[in-house]
Amino acid sequence: MSLVVTGATGHLGRHVIAALLDQGVPADQVVALGRDEERLAGLAALGVTTRQVDYADAEGLAAAFAGADRVLFISGSEVGQRLPQHQNVVDAARSAGVGLLAYTSIPHADTSGLALAVEHRATEEAILASGLPHTFLRNSWYLENYTDQLPTYAEHGTVLGAARDGRVSAATRADFAVAAAAALLLEQPKAVYELGGAGFSLEELATTVGEVLGKEVTYTDLPADELTAALVGAGLPEPFAATLADADLGLARGELYVEPTDLEELLGRPATSLEDALRAAL
Template sequence: MTTVVTGATGQLGRLVVPALLAKGVPATDIVALGRDEARLADLAALGVTTRKVDYTDAEAVTEALAGADRVLLISGSEVGQRLPQHQNVIDAAKAAGVSLLAYTSIPHADTNGMQLAAEHRATEEAITASGLPSSFLRNSWYVENYSGQLDTYREHGTVLGAAGDGKVSPATRADLAEAAAAVLVAEQPKPVYELGGAAVTLTELAATVSEVLGQPVTYTDVPAEELRKVLVGAGLPEPYAAVLADADLGLCRGELEVDTDDLESLLGRPATSLADGLRAAL
């Protein structure tokens, strides 16, 4: 039974391969796909088959998925281009007659009003329309979204956002990768998993950052438009800054909040806490 992991050179995908191996999947039964051949080398060293494939190359994707039984489609990183890229994988998976197509989505994708949710919702709809057996892994924000900003929090003494008292359910990439591997080896995975760790407000995030850094860090709430301008001033492209500001509005509405049941059921243990994830990064 061949399991294909797309996007295997990305920060999440490259963690899924060792997670599959840890669950007893033979290396010879794993195929790791990615755009960067150099970054596939360490996965090849684990004994898995690797192939350089870009989502935009429909023919190459079809060839790579030939003979696959289970496929993990990790969502592409090019916002605005993802649906046609994902469709190539869906079409290839259908041609291969896979027994499961798992897709990394966003919480509450069917009702989520965030700009980032639109392509995820459309991809879920395309997968459903394909008739393939599927499982949607609706991942909340990564802990790494925040741990990557620890130096900034330390420098400025604040977490800046436009989320009000809304809650987010951050989980580490390692936990979400392990959960994805669990779905890929499950006999009868659920159609939808809402995946995240313990929910926190950004005020609570700031308090945890303070504890981890050992210095005061507070949360500063600003209007979304002001947040967008600050992000642009920090060097982010305007369209990306607008998407991030809009994401905070979604956070404010509770669209990134899930309970921990699905994640912890797949892990068979408690999810890694926000504090532990931040400490590990520090």
């Protein structure tokens, strides 16, 4: 069986390649697609087949998918450009007649009010329209979105947000990757997996960060425009800062919360906890 992983040179993609190999898939059955030649070389050293291709390269995608039984389609990173790029992937998969197209989406993509959900929802609709056998892996937030901020939390003693008491079902990239690999290998995966770990509020995040750091860390809830301004002041580009603030508003509405059932089903165990991820990050 030929398994193709798009976006394989990104953070999630590299974890997926490792997870497939860890789950016993022969390296010669794995095809890693990506743009970064240096990172592709690192994957080739694992014995997998690598092909340099961009989502904007429709012909390259068609060639890369030839003979593929199953494709893990990791969503692109260029917000605002993803829909035409994603359509290229869907068209190439349909032309190649792949047996399963698994797409990494966002929680509740069909109903979410998040700005980030718009392109995911349109991509899911394109996949449905293609008639391809599919599974939607609707990943919630990465725990790394928070663990990567540990130095900032430590310096300022606060977690900033606009999420009120909303809960987020974050999990590590590695856990989402293992789940994606497991779904790709199932004889008949479900059409939709709502994936996330045990939920927590940003106030609970602050408390856990404080326990791990051994100092008091509080949560400061701000209006979305003030959070955007604070993030811009910290050096983030304004559009990205606004997107993060919008995500917090979605978090407040419960749009990044899912039960951990689907993720645990694919992992065969509980997801990595917030505390364990924070301690590992230290």
